Amino acid sequence: MRRRDFITLALGAVTWPRVACAQQPTKVYRIFWVSSESQPDPFLDGFREGLRERGYAEGKDVVFELYYSAGDPDELRQVISALKRGNIDLAVSSGPATRVLMDVTEVPVLFALSGDPVELGIVKSLGQPGGNFTGTSFLSLELAGKRVELLKDIFPKLRTLAVLSNTDHPGEPSEWQTTQQTTHALGMDPVYVSFFGAREFDKALEAASKVRADAMLVFPDAVTMARRTKLAEFAISGRLPSMFGWSEYCDAGGLMSYGANQRATYVRLATYADRILHGEKPANLPVERPTKFELAVNLRTARALGVEGAISSILFRANKVIE
């Protein structure tokens, strides 16, 4: 599994700028996209959509340099030297990749984190980040408990809950802790199926299949996000009602998800990118938090699992229903 799938895409870096220069003298911004996701990347699409809404044309006004390392942030360290080379106007990090950029001080960095950026030490406070970092924090710790509660609301008889978690993720211990507390409070037994990074994922699935669980909870994270279809298929084949963090999992076949709309968050992140590219300092741009949390339900999966009846009790609370 030592496959180094570094995909370094300097989109149009060779051809586009020359054309752009010939057309007009406006500055072409170079944005460094660092992600531990993999392509196709719905978050990057969201971010691009946001930039388009702000009037940026890719190739003409803005050029992306994409650095991906599917599920292995450590490999991203090598991109730091690339970033420090200069001529980058803005770095955008998605997910845990932000950790890699913590040493970067010269380039403004936009992040979208599930953890607490203050705890992580990249901003001084949410109101006034004070450094070269700013962005969005999902603050999903509370949501971890909420997801368990939702499962319990739908399946009151639920006892054993398989919890799939990537331990190579900032804030993972507290997320697990919250989950544990909630399951205990609601009279459930959590079965912790942890793995470290993408390399151990398949092993974790194997382990999970051996657990006689009533349902499955998957922590939202780059590694599981990248393998959401596989996870959904696994849950259906194991007849497990599944709960995820983001609606993308649901789109891929997961039964339910509860959390902030990631894509909308990235679209919104483009607003900050625009302001930073126009000269504002990240230090003065408060870290934003999502205000809308959506409950997504995949009815097809519910049908496949034969839990339509139970699910219907919660449909009135759902923001997104996939049929």
Add this chain to the structure above:
Amino acid sequence: MRSAGLDPSVRYTGLITLPVRRPRRSLFLRYFFTLFIAVVVPLILGAVSEAWFGYREQRLHVNELLQAEARSAADRIQTFIDGISDQIGWVVQFPWTEGDDDPHKIDAERLLQQVPAIVSITLVDQTGTERAFVSRLGLNRIGRGANMAEDRAVLGARASKVWYGPVLYRRDSEPYMVIAVAGNRAADGVAIADINLKLIWDVIAAIKIGNTGRAFVSDDSGRLIAHPDISLVLRGGAGSSIFNRLTSTVAAANGSAVVTTGDEGKAVVAASVRAANVGWTVIAQQPVSEAFASIRAGLWRALSLVLVGALFAAALAYWLAHRMSGPIRQLEDGVQRIGAGQFDHRITISSGDELEQLAKRFNEMAEELTASKEKSERISRLKRFLAPQVAELVEQSDERLLEGRRREVVAIFGDLRDFTAFSARAEPDVIMAVLSEYYEAVGAVVSRHEATLTGFGGDGVMVLVNAPVARRNPAARAVRLAIDMQAAVQSLVFGWRAKGHAIGFGVGIAMGPAIVGTVGYEGRIDYTAIGSVVNLASRLCGSAKDGEILIDPAVAEGVKDSIAIESLGVRLIKGYDHPLPIFVVARSDLRQSHSQERKSGRPVDAVADEARASSQPQDSDGVLP
């Protein structure tokens, strides 16, 4: 004769170079500025007054606009908050009974689904006990919980049905507030909702005043609650002093718009309205640059109008002033040239007004001057040989009088005796003094008698009578002239002798036909007579002794009745084959006719017994053929 100076160029030069002092302020400049100011000042006054009234009007308009916008923003915020309160009211419609927590909880969950701004809701029964807690983030709680009877929100809601808590900032960033709503009956309990005020952003961001104007909301402490730029709200305490100042400044104006420094450091016009239910201040502001853009545009318009007007006025004033001063310059130049004698100078002005008339008059004047000058030149030319009166007469009647013709004339010759000897002895200045006295005396007499002086030649003089103008009794007239002349010169002779100059004066007169007319070339024109009568007169003059006037028989015949003459017998005159009887004017007659001079003490009868034939007329050659 001297030249009459007909070549103008020679004469002008001396006059033209005379320095003409230019006036201190030219007419052109005066006209130019007057006309210019006459146009530009009203333009400027118009522009200024328009700008002033426009400004006042715009000020009023901006005031109304901002007040309306602030009021509308406040209304929208109130509606937003009231909407939430109303929605919360749904969950306090049914009284609490034992064991019906679930329906209440479902109501609360539906409320959360319905109102995104509500983060969590706590339901409290009539006893003040928490019965349900439903949250988007935290875990729900069902069943009897904490006693909240003394909670501010519960007390507030029970007192006034709806209670609005203060705005609190979570982690010093996101604004939250609590709204508590009590049911109609005490049994319905109280719902306490936690509201995320970030969602007012949608309301505030939708408010646009003009292109860049906007509204924002702050609480009494001046801390921002809502702003189109949400990050200013999320920034927490930082920068709140700016909004605090702005809020208090604008609020102090009691709703009318004030001009102040906005949150971005630019000048803004702002008005405030209070949202009564929550006690917040809504401020609508617009940058001054935009609020008064129309004024500025108007000012620019007026300014460009003034500029265009000024340019136009300048051009017009220049044209008019030039039109006025140009002809005046031309006239001035013309006057100067005429003054310098360039009479052929004419002015062409075709302005079609009084100036053209003036130029026409000027040209007429120049023509008159030319004619008059030509006339005066002619007269002065005639005066060389004619007595002034005769010259006038000739000029007035007919110049053809001067043309050559044969006519009866009386020729008078006179010359000084012993002048040659005197001139050989005397100093030149003495000679010239003597001659000028002599010419003066003779000239005066000739003028008085209106005779024609054909010329002086050294000490000799020739005078004609009856030519060019015919006279009655020319002989007598000639003799009287000769007598006067002899008397005048003799009085001089007396003086000369006293100084030791031995000079005398003799005169000869003859009458007969001669050819008279002008001869000469270019400017040197003389009037003269040619004929034997002239020779005769010259010979007689040569024969006359000092103080004598010899006359020929023709003259003697003409004067014998009026003037006493004596016969000198018959003499042989050079150039004549036969001797001629010669007469002399009697001395008594001479004396008699000079009683005037005698009275004045001048000796007339000082005729010395000089040798009468010793001197010959020296200059009669010129008149002799």
